[in-house]
Structures are given as structure tokens and as C-alpha cells.
Amino acid sequence: MSEKLVDTLVNMKEQEALEIAKELIESGEDPLEILGSCSKAMEVVGKRFETGEYFLPQLVMAGEMLRQVSEMLKPKLKGAVQSERLGKVVIGTVKGDLHDIGKDIVVFMLDVNGFDVMDLGIDVPPDKFVDVIKEFQPEVVGLSGFLTLAFDSMKETVDAIRGANLRDKVKIMIGGGQIDDEIRRYTEADAYGLNAMDAVTLSRGWIGGS
Amino acid sequence: MEKAPEQLYQEREKRTHDAIQLQVPDRVPIMSLFGFFPARYAGITFEEAMYDYDKMMKAWVDATVEFQPDMYENPFTIRYLGQIMETLDFKQLKWPGHGCDVMTSYQYIEGEYMKADEYDAFLFDPSDFMVRTYWPRVFGAFDPFKNLPPIHSIITYYMGLGAFAAFDSPEIESALETLLKAAKEAKRLIGGAMEYAERMKQLGFPPQFGGLSQSPFDTLSDFFRGTKGAMLDMFRHPDKILEACEKLLPIMLQIGLSAKSRGHRRVFIPLHKGLDGFMSPEQFNTFFWPTLRKLILGLIDEGLNPFLLWEGDCTSRLETIADIPKGKAVYWFEPPFYNVHRHARRCEGLLQKAY
The missing domain is CATH 3.40.50.280 (Cobalamin-binding domain)
Structure with missing residues (x-):
């Protein structure tokens, strides 16, 4: 789990988050770990939305950042096991x-x-x-x-x-x-x-x- | 004895204006936003209403006469649009018979009609941007306009005459022919609106609105950047949003002020993205409210009464939007009045200032 990645994603710092994700990928970090950080960040964003701290623009930006990180990870994820879905x-x-x-x-x-x-x-x-x-x-x-x-x-x-x-x-x-x-x-x-x-x-x- | 139409007209106008000015009217004035209801009520399709001048005229006149609101809604400029939109190959709507069922209202097609990297072109010269970039995206018939030279480059005999050469192409010629055809259809549309207004006057009904306008942020978000684009811009290009809203403000004011030249006071302003569900109070205070407030004040300064339809919950920002002059504007809430009523103590100022 990268606290820095979670923190930048949660706080809508798009450029920094993408740079950290890029560095993590280049340093050979497990792509599933990076996705785990993204999930953690999205959980916090969702909670903040529920409590009225965040609004639609933050959800849209969170989605956009997640999309970009996922794109970066795609080549690394080939063959990786798809995480289990709830339903x-x-x-x-x-x-x-x-x-x-x-x-x-x-x-x-x-x-x-x-x-x-x-x-x-x-x-x-x-x-x-x-x-x-x-x-x-x-x-x-x-x-x-x-x-x-x-x-x-x-x-x-x-x-x-x-x-x-x-x-x-x-x-x-x-x-x-x-x-x-x-x-x-x-x-x-x-x-x-x-x-x-x-x-x-x-x-x-x-x-x-x- | 039945009252003469002139008397009814004056009574209805006074009733509405008294309410706006916080004077007690003889009774609560009633206004309506019929949508396509008169078509359904008359037994014609929504598609017929959008294309058939006579059927639309009869359906809307009949509904107004039967339901007797205190003010009428002129359907021509917002509903009698089928033919001209078809001619122009209009991309921003799907309408009855053209992407929607014949008994379904038209629907707006969201899009990034202006890209994120085009703010500077828009800010430099909005009109040139619109003719050469926005129009070709919004009107299929004007696609060839993207090949025109900058409109502002044609200034005088030694600066620009040669640029007219760009108009000498079969595509531009065809686009201009379509423009002339659309002009005739627009004239029929305006003619319909004028005839409808005259018939309403003869029946004793004043218009609800003499014109309309829109908040600068909504204009940017709805028509240029799209909802998603504008939301991302809040983080990526906040300064550009603010500049664009300031650029749009005098344009929105000018459009709204056209009510005055028609001799009417009320200006309709539907509001979309400034609601509780769409942005935080902080984002509202930063991106939405400053230029909307200037628009409201600008219209009031010219003696007009803005009618703002808040199309959703805005409970969290009632104190903010109460900051307008007393007895000059109407705030219309959706969901309705209970919302304000429930929070009456918090928005006392609002209740005193806006009806």
C-alpha cells in the first residue's frame, strides 16, 4: 500500500498521483498492490461523499484518476488474476x-x-x-x-x-x-x-x- | 359582465408584478410551464407540435384559454423547432420523431462541444470560436465553416479581402445555401411567436417572460464543456472556468436584456449545475454564484425582474443566494416551497427578498 498514492488520490492531486503511480510501476511494484492503494483511496472518497464533504466533481475526478492509473497498469496486469468480485x-x-x-x-x-x-x-x-x-x-x-x-x-x-x-x-x-x-x-x-x-x-x- | 381583454391583461400583469414587489396581490398569481402538455391535451403528437404551425398554435391557445394561467408561455421559440433543426442537422438535441418517440419530449445530448485545450481560443474571440469551431460541431450543416479563415482577420482592403477566397468552395456554398434556408424557417418561427403573442394579448394574457438568459457557468458547462468536462476543469483549469464565466457574463446579460426591447420585464433563467447535488457550497461560491449574481444585478439595474428556476435542491446555499435586492427577482424552487419553508429561519433574508 502506498500512503502517498492514497493521499494524493483522495485529495484530488491528479498530477502528483499519476507521477507516483508511474514511479511505482517503474520501480517494479506489484500492480495489484497499486490497485489496492487505488481501492483504498476510492473508499475514502466514497465515505467523504457520503458525509457531504465531497460532491459530484470529486467523484468525477476520482473516476478520471482511477481510469488513468488503470490504463498505465494495463500492460502489467496481463495474466494477472482478476480480483474476486462481490456479485x-x-x-x-x-x-x-x-x-x-x-x-x-x-x-x-x-x-x-x-x-x-x-x-x-x-x-x-x-x-x-x-x-x-x-x-x-x-x-x-x-x-x-x-x-x-x-x-x-x-x-x-x-x-x-x-x-x-x-x-x-x-x-x-x-x-x-x-x-x-x-x-x-x-x-x-x-x-x-x-x-x-x-x-x-x-x-x-x-x-x-x- | 365579462371583463374586456385589456382589463384582464392589466389585472394579470399587476397581480404578478405586485407579488414580485412583495405587495399583496388580489390573489396568488398562477404561472405555468406546460412543457408538451397542450399537445397531449389536444390529441396531437409532440412531433406534430414541433413541425405543424397551425396545430401547435391551436393546441397552445386552447390550453391557455381553458386553464387560464395569469401569464402565458410562448411555445414557438422553444418547441416549434423541428424543421429548422432538421435543416441545420442540429446535433445537441434528439427530438420527437428524430431519436425520440413521437410522444416524448426532446432531450439534450451532452458533449464536449468545446475541448479542454480550447479555452484560450474561446477567450480570445468567442464569436470567431463559435463560428469556426462550435457551430461546425453543433450544426452538421455548418461543418465546412471549420475551413474558414479567422473571422476577425477580415478587417480592411489590405487586411483580409483575400481571405474571402476561402468562401469559394462547393462545401461553403452549400453551407451558406442551407443557412439561407434556415433563415426562412427561423423567420417563420419568430413569426409564430409574434402571432401567438398577439393572440394572447387579444385574449388578455401577458407573457410570463419577455426573454431568457442563463448563468455563465451553466452556459459553459451545459453547452460548451459538458458536465463532466466542466467538473474536471474545476481541478485542472479553475482559472480558465472563471475567465470563461466572466467572458460569458456580458453575453448572457445582453441576451437577457433583449426582454426590455420587447417591452417586457420578466427574464427566465433556468439553473442546472449550481444545485446541492452538483457542486459543494465552496465550488458554488467560487464558480457559480459570483457571475450569476452579477447577471441578476445587471438585469435588475435595467429595470427587469429575473425569474430563476432552481431545478433541484439548493437548501445548503439558501443564505448565499438570498444576497440580492428585495422585491426584484423571483426564485422558483424545485423541489417546491416546502424546502424553503422547512428552513425558514435559516433563510429569513431570502423569504423577505424573493418571492
């Missing part, structure tokens, strides 16, 4: 809605917190969710939507999952700009989240993991 989550923005900023941040936070995430993108029809659930067999499905029209699309998606006899195989969480408990009841999802950390907490609760 599988399928996520997408529902039919008719083209918004992805919030969804992308949820995907990022789930990924750095150890979940195997399949991102279906935007404007995803109910049938697509059903097909992917059959194939990928996730424990959790996340439906994202920003517009009010997403309420009906979410409901249709939950109905389609039920219609395919898959409803008891997955927990369904919804999230997005206007989502609250009333919408959760309307869509018959299991839970809703107000932000990316809520998605992590919900998934942990359903799947397990610390």
Missing part, C-alpha cells in the same frame, strides 16, 4: 431516457466497490433487461432515469422482469433526478437511491460485502 449488477437508463451522467457515476462507484457491473447504456428497452438478466444472472438490477417518462419505463421494465418469471431472482433498485419512495412504490422496485453511494449500500445489503 453482479446490471444497470441501464430505461427506455425513452437518454441521460447517463448519474448512471455512469453509479457504475463507477459499484465497480470500485467490488461489484461486477454490466452497463447497458441508455434508452434500454424492458426486453433487453430481461435478456441480459437471463444471460448474465445478476443479483441486482439498477434502473436509472432522469425524466418523468422514466417512471412508466421503469414500471414496464419491472413488469417485464416479473412476466419472465425472474422477479424473485433479482433485487431492483431505481435512481435518478426525480426518484423518491412514491415512484418506488409505483414502479414496484425494491428500493430507490438518492446518489451513487446509496446504490453501493443497497447492493452490499442484498449481496453482501463490506
Whole structure:
């Protein structure tokens, strides 16, 4: 674990963090150790977001730094064992809605917190969710939507999952700009989240993991 | 006896203006943001509303007459856009029948329409940057404009006349022909807005807004850098954000002041990225609020009333945004008033100053 790398990542010092990561790689440090430092840093960033110390810009910057470090590590990671994942989550923005900023941040936070995430993108029809659930067999499905029209699309998606006899195989969480408990009841999802950390907490609760 | 439209117009205008000035109105004024509701209510598709002048006119007039808000919303400049956007091959929206279902509202397509390393070009000459870099990215029809010489280099007979040679290309000729076609469509759009305004006047409804504007940071983030780009810039190029916002401020002010030339007082300012969920109070105080406040004050100085729609929770910054003159602006909160009410003691100043 490199305290310096953790510290610079947590404090949004992008250039310094990338230089430290580069030095560590060049000095022959175990790439999985470097990734471990990144995970530790992301955990702190997530906590700070939860407590209201950090906001979206910090999450976006953390994601960007992690992406760059991962790129640097890629050649070294060939053949390395993929770390064990806690469980599988399928996520997408529902039919008719083209918004992805919030969804992308949820995907990022789930990924750095150890979940195997399949991102279906935007404007995803109910049938697509059903097909992917059959194939990928996730424990959790996340439906994202920003517009009010997403309420009906979410409901249709939950109905389609039920219609395919898959409803008891997955927990369904919804999230997005206007989502609250009333919408959760309307869509018959299991839970809703107000932000990316809520998605992590919900998934942990359903799947397990610390 | 029924009241004459002129009298209704004056009563409604006074009702609204009294409320803004913190005078007690005869009753609470009602305004509406219909969205595409009048189309649905009239039984036409959203796509028809965006393309069919007569159908849109009838649907929106009928809805206003039936629901009787105190002010009308002019749909033409924000909804009757299908044909002109198609002509220009507009990239920033998907709209009903063009990427969206015919009964789904148009949606904005996020993008880095200005790259991080283009701040200096924008700051040096925003108009030149827009014509030669931004327009080609936003309007497919103007892609050839990227080959034009700097607009500011054509000054006089010995500085620039030769640069006109760049216009002599089949691509530019075609782009200019499209521009002329779009101009005719824009004229029809403006004509629709004027006809709608006149019909509303004859029915006794004043307009909600005479113009609109946007906070400099939102303009930069929404249309130029993208949400993600602008957030990364907060760490990588904070000074450039501040410079760009200062550059955009007089432009946003000028756009907002156009309400005055139309003889109206109210200016609509939708707000997107300055909310609790999007940035910290510190980031808000640094990047968002200073130029927005200057914009608000600039409009008020010219006798206008900014109408700011805070499109989300801004509970943590209520004290900050209360710092505007009393009885001059309207703050419109989403989620609604309970939010302010719950925090009434903390934002007493706000409640006294803004309605």
C-alpha cells in the first residue's frame, strides 16, 4: 500500500498521483498492490461523499484518476488474476431516457466497490433487461432515469422482469433526478437511491460485502 | 359582465408584478410551464407540435384559454423547432420523431462541444470560436465553416479581402445555401411567436417572460464543456472556468436584456449545475454564484425582474443566494416551497427578498 498514492488520490492531486503511480510501476511494484492503494483511496472518497464533504466533481475526478492509473497498469496486469468480485449488477437508463451522467457515476462507484457491473447504456428497452438478466444472472438490477417518462419505463421494465418469471431472482433498485419512495412504490422496485453511494449500500445489503 | 381583454391583461400583469414587489396581490398569481402538455391535451403528437404551425398554435391557445394561467408561455421559440433543426442537422438535441418517440419530449445530448485545450481560443474571440469551431460541431450543416479563415482577420482592403477566397468552395456554398434556408424557417418561427403573442394579448394574457438568459457557468458547462468536462476543469483549469464565466457574463446579460426591447420585464433563467447535488457550497461560491449574481444585478439595474428556476435542491446555499435586492427577482424552487419553508429561519433574508 502506498500512503502517498492514497493521499494524493483522495485529495484530488491528479498530477502528483499519476507521477507516483508511474514511479511505482517503474520501480517494479506489484500492480495489484497499486490497485489496492487505488481501492483504498476510492473508499475514502466514497465515505467523504457520503458525509457531504465531497460532491459530484470529486467523484468525477476520482473516476478520471482511477481510469488513468488503470490504463498505465494495463500492460502489467496481463495474466494477472482478476480480483474476486462481490456479485453482479446490471444497470441501464430505461427506455425513452437518454441521460447517463448519474448512471455512469453509479457504475463507477459499484465497480470500485467490488461489484461486477454490466452497463447497458441508455434508452434500454424492458426486453433487453430481461435478456441480459437471463444471460448474465445478476443479483441486482439498477434502473436509472432522469425524466418523468422514466417512471412508466421503469414500471414496464419491472413488469417485464416479473412476466419472465425472474422477479424473485433479482433485487431492483431505481435512481435518478426525480426518484423518491412514491415512484418506488409505483414502479414496484425494491428500493430507490438518492446518489451513487446509496446504490453501493443497497447492493452490499442484498449481496453482501463490506 | 365579462371583463374586456385589456382589463384582464392589466389585472394579470399587476397581480404578478405586485407579488414580485412583495405587495399583496388580489390573489396568488398562477404561472405555468406546460412543457408538451397542450399537445397531449389536444390529441396531437409532440412531433406534430414541433413541425405543424397551425396545430401547435391551436393546441397552445386552447390550453391557455381553458386553464387560464395569469401569464402565458410562448411555445414557438422553444418547441416549434423541428424543421429548422432538421435543416441545420442540429446535433445537441434528439427530438420527437428524430431519436425520440413521437410522444416524448426532446432531450439534450451532452458533449464536449468545446475541448479542454480550447479555452484560450474561446477567450480570445468567442464569436470567431463559435463560428469556426462550435457551430461546425453543433450544426452538421455548418461543418465546412471549420475551413474558414479567422473571422476577425477580415478587417480592411489590405487586411483580409483575400481571405474571402476561402468562401469559394462547393462545401461553403452549400453551407451558406442551407443557412439561407434556415433563415426562412427561423423567420417563420419568430413569426409564430409574434402571432401567438398577439393572440394572447387579444385574449388578455401577458407573457410570463419577455426573454431568457442563463448563468455563465451553466452556459459553459451545459453547452460548451459538458458536465463532466466542466467538473474536471474545476481541478485542472479553475482559472480558465472563471475567465470563461466572466467572458460569458456580458453575453448572457445582453441576451437577457433583449426582454426590455420587447417591452417586457420578466427574464427566465433556468439553473442546472449550481444545485446541492452538483457542486459543494465552496465550488458554488467560487464558480457559480459570483457571475450569476452579477447577471441578476445587471438585469435588475435595467429595470427587469429575473425569474430563476432552481431545478433541484439548493437548501445548503439558501443564505448565499438570498444576497440580492428585495422585491426584484423571483426564485422558483424545485423541489417546491416546502424546502424553503422547512428552513425558514435559516433563510429569513431570502423569504423577505424573493418571492
